[in-house]
Amino acid sequence: MTTTFPSTSPPPVAQTGAIAWVRKNLFSSWFNTLLTVLIVAILSGMALDFSQWALTEAKWDVIPKNMGLFFTGRYPAAQRWRMWTLFGMMVVISGMTWGILAHAATRLFSRRIVIGFAIGAIATMLLPIHPRNHVILLSFLVLLAAGAWCGRWLTQTAPKVSQWWPAGWVLAYVLSLWLLAGGFGLKPVSSNDWGGFVLTVFMAVSSIVLCFPAGVLLALGRRSDLPIVRWLCTAFIEVVRGVPLIAWLFFGKFIFPDFLPVGSPTPNNLIRAIFVLAMFSAAYLAENVRGGLQAIPRGQTEASQALGLNPFLTTALIVLPQALKISIPAIVGQFISLFQDTTLLYLVDVQELLSMANTVLANPLFLGRRGEVYLFIGIIYWVSCYAMSVGSRRLERALSAEYRPVAIAGAEVQQREVGGT
Numbered sequence: 001m002t003t004t005f006p007s008t009s010p011p012p013v014a015q016t017g018a019i020a021w022v023r024k025n026l027f028s029s030w031f032n033t034l035l036t037v038l039i040v041a042i043l044s045g046m047a048l049d050f051s052q053w054a055l056t057e058a059k060w061d062v063i064p065k066n067m068g069l070f071f072t073g074r075y076p077a078a079q080r081w082r083m084w085t086l087f088g089m090m091v092v093i094s095g096m097t098w099g100i101l102a103h104a105a106t107r108l109f110s111r112r113i114v115i116g117f118a119i120g121a122i123a124t125m126l127l128p129i130h131p132r133n134h135v136i137l138l139s140f141l142v143l144l145a146a147g148a149w150c151g152r153w154l155t156q157t158a159p160k161v162s163q164w165w166p167a168g169w170v171l172a173y174v175l176s177l178w179l180l181a182g183g184f185g186l187k188p189v190s191s192n193d194w195g196g197f198v199l200t201v202f203m204a205v206s207s208i209v210l211c212f213p214a215g216v217l218l219a220l221g222r223r224s225d226l227p228i229v230r231w232l233c234t235a236f237i238e239v240v241r242g243v244p245l246i247a248w249l250f251f252g253k254f255i256f257p258d259f260l261p262v263g264s265p266t267p268n269n270l271i272r273a274i275f276v277l278a279m280f281s282a283a284y285l286a287e288n289v290r291g292g293l294q295a296i297p298r299g300q301t302e303a304s305q306a307l308g309l310n311p312f313l314t315t316a317l318i319v320l321p322q323a324l325k326i327s328i329p330a331i332v333g334q335f336i337s338l339f340q341d342t343t344l345l346y347l348v349d350v351q352e353l354l355s356m357a358n359t360v361l362a363n364p365l366f367l368g369r370r371g372e373v374y375l376f377i378g379i380i381y382w383v384s385c386y387a388m389s390v391g392s393r394r395l396e397r398a399l400s401a402e403y404r405p406v407a408i409a410g411a412e413v414q415q416r417e418v419g420g421t
Helices: 018-025 030-057 067-072 081-101 111-126 131-157 161-181 196-222 227-241 245-259 269-294 298-306 311-326 328-348 353-361 370-420
Strands: none
Touching: 067 196, 067 353, 067 370, 081 131, 081 161, 081 196, 081 370, 111 131, 131 161, 161 196, 196 227, 196 269, 196 311, 196 328, 196 353, 227 269, 245 269, 245 328, 269 311, 269 328, 298 311, 311 328, 328 353, 328 370, 353 370
């Protein structure tokens, strides 16, 4: 009796996991392999050069020595506690908004979020700043997590809170303006002393608050059946979009006062800059919203008319909410672009973050530190824009989860009606 053994064969190629993904996407052919090796070599060389510069040549003391100037500008040192209060308030309300949007999630703090918090804490401890500021920044991370937990708990306990939460942002904006300007028990601070990252955020938020309703009205006006309204909205959108933003900023600073009646007070430079930013972004936002309006099927309007809704209620309750939901990515992209456009305000004497960076570089003690300063500024802008992007994705998921049960219920009702007939 002879015994035969099966011939040996190589182990099967992995079909799932990281190795399979790398083989499929990076080394699927000789050309992709060559391209991957070339790109990795280039990126590795750039990373090595950057690491050598950052660890041996860069002089990072310029950051901690000017941290107050970067974030608060020339705001009086004795009143900077108001800025820390403002930051803490915004962190708490942002965390609560996160918790409200994620109230339906199975886990509020997923593994990726916990890792993100850990990376943020480590990066905070590595910053070359005073130990007291380390404690303050770490407390902001704790406030963000606590606000998220409170927001989720509050929404689960009282679901109607989410409907009134936008009023909380309005109240936070009013309190922020009070903390910045003073009055009503606080020492007044002139807007000429506002600056840095605080002023950048204030300008961006104020412009967003103004441009959103203006953009929606322009989009609706461009689709209006009234010729005068449609022509005026179209003319405004095309004229504003046809001129660069920097030209409009110079118009607001140097030419706009000439259109005012003789002897009338000239608006503050900050007010003019906010108005220009808002109107410029509203023209682009109107086109984004108009695209969302055109994506709504005509049957939605016909169904609402069959139910007896007038055109105003049809637009306000049926068409516009769906159009805004569709346009969320484009709208948030426009908001991010507006936040980045605030870097142009230093050309019209607004002391925002980039202007403070140029002020630091003009100091003889910090000549030649452009790499360190601009890298720090770039990181701040990237973190802010990425946070807005993450917030928009969570808002999309929250709205999708909110509308899905309604759609399923409608489908079930329709199936029952068909079955019954």
